[in-house]
Amino acid sequence: GAVVSQHPSRVICKSGTSVKIECRSLDFQATTMFWYRQFPKKSLMLMATSNEGSKATYEQGVEKDKFLINHASLTLSTLTVTSAHPEDSSFYICSASRGGRGPGELFFGEGSRLTVL
């Protein structure tokens, strides 16, 4: 099946620093990728939709200057958490859409756990 890779899987950083998380589709081209955030014992919340070659679309309440998304190629999207604070600590998961075949062809990355000290 299709594979989506996220890196790093875990990152610990100091408050005020920026952290970049990568999401790669390894064996297919993904024109659209999605970034989710998951709090402990909570569900996944869609943060933004990342489209190759254009600006990301952010969900209501998500600060676009805080969470910078870049989708530079058909296989890579990055999420940068800028000036991280402890409340940004969370599990971030990306998903990639294969060829616009609908949500049944969405593949999730393994997730990245961010801890901000």
Next chain:
Amino acid sequence: EDKVVQSPLSLVVHEGDTVTLNCSYEVTNFRSLLWYKQEKKAPTFLFMLTSSGIEKKSGRLSSILDKKELSSILNITATQTGDSAIYLCAGSYNTDKLIFGTGTRLQVFP
């Protein structure tokens, strides 16, 4: 406001039991209902339901959508310890966007 609600929030059963997980949704421009299993990291796809009343089955798991009641159930028969996970239900809208429910944490003990 769009929302997906799952019940129960958690469930503890013994191996061999049958469980039913519930999902109700209110999603604008609803397209389909998806079920995922999340163990430690990434959710893994179980089912996508688009049509009402048609059961989808995969081994001991089955699921059905009721568009009139805006709900879906996921059944697991003869549960095994390996079924222990969080089961997520999601409504899709606007092509591939998903709104997830809170999840049901299932624990199966031997």
